[in-house]
Amino acid sequence: MLLGRGRFTGDLVRPGLLHAAFVRSPHAHARVDAIDIGTALKADGVAAVVTAASLGHPYLLAMLEREEFRPTRMPILAGETVRFVGEPVAMVIADDAYRAEDAAELVEVDWAPLPAVTSVEQAESATAPRLHADADGNRLVDLLMFDDDRLAAIFAAAALTVGATFASARVAALPLEGRACLAEWDDRDDQLVVHVSTQVPHQVRSGIAQALGLPERQIRVIAPDVGGGFGLKCVVGREEVAVAAAALRLRRPVRWAEDRQENLTAAFHGHEQRYRVRAAFDDDGRILALDAVIDCDTGAYSVFPFTCAVEPLMAATELPGVYKVPAYRARGRAVATNKAPAAPYRGVSRPQTVLVMERLMEKAAAALDLDPLHIRRRNLIGPGEFPYTGINKITYDEGSYREALDLAEAQVHQKKWPAERDQLRDKGQLAGIGYSCFSERTAYGTPTMSQRRMGMTPGYDTALVRMDPTGEVIVTTGTCGHGQGHETTFAQIVADRLGVHPDQVRLRQGDTDLASYGWGTWGSRSVVIGGGAAGRAADLLAAQLRNVAAQLLEASPADVELAEGTARIRGDATAAIPIAELARVVHFQAHRLAEELRYGLEARATFDPPGTFSNACHAAMVAIDPGTCAIRLHRYLVVEDCGVVINPLVVDGQVRGGVTQGAAAALLERVCFDPDGQPVTTTLMDYLAPTAAEMCDIDIVHLQTPSRFSETGAKGMGEGGTIGAPAAVLSAINDALSEAGVSFDHIPVLPQDLSAALSQAGAAP
């Protein structure tokens, strides 16, 4: 990778390679009356122009087995109606990417524009146009997840009720490599081979198979190097299916690489949510009840395979978070609008739920004149209370919620943040310190995922561990890392159990022909589930090795130790045999072994855990220039507990990257549309991703509470940074503004928001 030898999808070439370009809707909502491809077909270099009709109207259908769910067919190419700007209606295939784009401009479409729905508020109104015929109020799912008939009485009697509306803007996941694919037909294997920049190769295979009516064995999906995903690539894109369909039809290789404008407008978004919440507290700041209506702006379609319910289900289930909430009601809805569909974005709803709970704690603390950390402590699930089963029917395994907060506060004081804040204030800046406490359910297998009642229930993963005749080890997994360092981490897990060096272990991933059906990399699942499966398979292989060593050394298998590349007999310094020699004998001298020990060294195992909670406390300090209202992240601290840390460098990298995305969601990032549904943030000059200048160093302290639900004791941690940062940054902003009497309940908080609010409060420059 450092040498420039990475192999990303857009780098792949084939003899006779063709290039795809899409004709996309310029309207947020329109009927497609006619498509004229005649001129485009005659353009230089054009091999084909395909439309919904010529492909036979294929579609992707994501299902949820719930009555309250309205399924949406997402056409691979829209044939009758377009529902967002950027929706593809035709695909041009040419011998050169430039010429494909030229010809795409020659496709003539008769559009009949329709009124657009661009917000949840508008979507709910009785007069709003319906995006999908059977979805009243444009609600694609409307779930009353929890209810409690005690709520009215609790609120009536409570010393304090805090009510507020919280909101988070739509964001783009923005992997540096956009989506890309190269599809080719392989006559010899009777297979469509599709190289895709994806987090979920098997689900891409399933999606293509379902859309094109092929058996899954006839499709091989390969993920080469993947330039970031963050959730954008854990769903199946219609462009990938369209390119596969074209390669199948033309029997020629076809490549497509999304450009950044397509990525910002026509790929997936996420994260646009509104929470209308009230919470009851007693005099001491104990929360008594929580009542929430959660609306997620899901865009035009349900995504495959997760459906539009992924955000509302996660939000309604997880809202209470790390706090002991005795009574709870939550309604979660996904509302269709004329925008690009929402995919799960790193953290999925938990950046918002954590922000909501932390703001409720701070609002209650202010009303009751309590210390904002003290009120958190009073409500946190504490030491000795684990495993704790909440009102949301979730069981939280052992964590360090209180310890993380205590340690974060101690670190903040030890690092003299309050004094630094005061110095900044003396210099005329608005400065503040904020905290967030949260846990993150990770590595959910089918026991947990099945409660969502998805048509395709994800969760398990299977690993195959093989030793070759030279004693080297190959691990295949259905997880699909793309920068998370799985090559290193999985090698450590397996090497440790086989007694070999990690350099002797190679991980093979991202190929549906190599790995058993698996669920890819998302939801902080890979190291716990994929790594757990690899660990279990390695244990089985280690047992085989011990048996072989026992026979060759004439000892009992129970006495064989595998370490440092050698099989040794406990208590006998002379009895030892190199592991590589065991491998050689098994493969090349099988006749020397008892029948059950012959013929190959390999083991397959599956892991399907219920899930495990990692936790953290974040602290942030911001400094605001009162003149420009620019908000600068000044200090950042993470105290995190992901159980056993297998590789600290990898964990720290995930935390820092996650915090950067989360802080940017609080300070910078938002996808904007005009009232007609035209996207406004179509370049990186309009959609502001954080650079190094917006970030500060992030200090990290580790606590380690091992998980009982994980083979290695490790908990997932890929999303925690993104989950905790928005709340901590918002808390710091509100602390900075406390003296001005201003506070915010939405993200991002932009300079113009600050300027307006300060003017209104009479505190403006």
Place this chain on the structure above:
Amino acid sequence: MKDLHQISLRVNGRHHELVVEARRTLADVLRHDLGYTGTHLGCEHGICGACTVILDGQPARACLVFGVQADGASVLTVEGLADGDQLSDLQQAFSDHHALQCGFCTPGFLMLIEAYLAEAGPEAPTAEQARELVASNLCRCTGYQGIVEAVLATARARRAAR
């Protein structure tokens, strides 16, 4: 009608002659005509910096330069940094400081930083200067801290070796 031009380019010390359309970007020439796929395209409008190469000694966004504009120029791409499989000091520092995750932005950062260090002379940058330099490009994975540390470590080591 194609508007074709014959150009010559020296890439990582190797001479190339080719015929390109006037509209073809240097990035596409390098990636698709000459096979230097280490140069990546992240935005194609000059913001992300993933396509940064060193063009006649200066860091340049290869997506904002047409191939014909680079006629006669000398280009250094990420493939030209190492000595065979032996990482350069900067590449090694990226590895040591976990300055990359998915690796897509990495070539652009390496070329940006290499050009800066070559030009900056004997004074090692301050942490603030290093951060400002790194702010030229986008990375979505690392949070930048490792990249900043790699800049500082390489600058310190080069200074000590002078």
